[in-house]
Amino acid sequence: MKLTDEQIQRYSRQIILPRVGGKGQTKLSEAKVFIMGAGGLGSPAALYLAAAGVGTIGLADSDRVDLSNLQRQILHRTCDAGEWKVESGKKTLQALNPEVTVRTYPERLTSANAREMIKDYDLVLDGSDNFPTRFLVNDACYFEKKTLISGAILRFEGQLSTFKPHANGPCYRCLLPEPPPPGHVPSCQEAGVLGAVAGVIGLFQANEALKEILGIGQSMTGRLLLFNALDLSFHEMKVQKNPTCPLCGEHPTIKELVQYSLSCPTQDIASLQVSPKTPDKTSQEFL
Amino acid sequence: MLESEAEVRRRGEDQSGFHEVGPGIAGGEALRPPIDRELDLKGKVCPYTFVESMLALEEMEDGQVLRIVVDYPPAACDVPQSLKREGYEILEVRKINNTDWTICVRNRPFEE
Secondary structure: OOOHHHHHHHHHHHOOOOOOOOHHHHHHOOEEEEEOOOOOOOOOOHHHHHHHHHOOEEEEOOOOHHHOOOOOOOOOOOOHHHOOOHHHHHHHHHHOOOOOOEEEOOOOOOOOOOOHHHHHOOEEEOOOOOOHHHHHHHHHHHHHEEEEEEEEEEEEEEEEEEEHHHOOOOOHHHOOOOOOOOOOOOOHHHEEEEHHHHHHHHHHHHHHHHHHOOOOOOOEEEEEEEEEEEOOEEEEEOOOOOOOOOOOOOOOOOOOOOOOOOOOOOOOOOOOOOOOOOOOOHHHHHH | OOOHHHHHHHHHHHOOOOOOOOOOOOOOOOOOOOOOEEEOOOOOOOOOOHHHHHHHHHOOOOOOOEEEEEOOOHHHHHHHHHHHHOEEEEEEEEEEOOOEEEEEOOOOOOOO
């Protein structure tokens, strides 16, 4: 693909990067990324992916913009309150970069539509705010052999990993085989989150997506990053493929998508299952 | 293998339509490297002179020589410096008339 003068101007700062170049820019413009959730994580991720010239971005979210979202969901403006988040997000992304095609899915991800929704994309970013969706996204990515870049936040902490079971890496269920029982994890409105923490983790998701598309750097597959905003500390744990994983293990028990019910329908924040202080434990020891 | 000046000049003209003026090639003093491609960046300013040079090199074979023509004075200094920093071999920088410079650079493999 020959870059136009306008594209050369728009992307010049990344075209001149070693191992990006015009070829990398073309990879970006041909890439299709599905973002689950146009909220705290999806917002910064989508903005940076659009700015970098990722050609097609799918935005899925069944909610409308609420004033309480604006503290962290930077795709949306005060005047967007009441609008579908995916439509508000599309407007913002296209104003930033009209070259990007934004496809919108103003519906909840279900076991009936999940595989169909993601199958046309190269890469999936999970910025969802509840466990049922998180497990659905993971399982759908496993069955469709899509790389999943997973981010989660709560209060002052965040976590990040990349799941590539199709490339011999672990999946989300290797880390957490089943959703935690209702009440086990603090609910959304009780918990709270610092907006900038969503920004940090969402941007890491965008960063990992760009690396996966360009095929550069060290992937986060098999690694779990833990971020603490109060200490400004990062810890990293190894995540190993779990041979007894119910989805991608040696004797899988999950053969099709499972629909879990929402334990907290108003849940607004992606929940952390882990809050380790020891960086060198494996996920299995940790769980 | 070294090519004659005339061959170099003819090839440059055939590929890019660029016609060199002034004392540049006609002088016939030192032998110039064979040119595989010419890139006319007259009218372009930094950093696009550098960006477009990189894009052209990326499309060329390892070891081939690109001759870049610029008329933006800072580019005559900055483009060779930046290319050198990226690991390219600068073969020659030459003022060819009152307004233009040519920069000859040898390509290296693109790191994917």
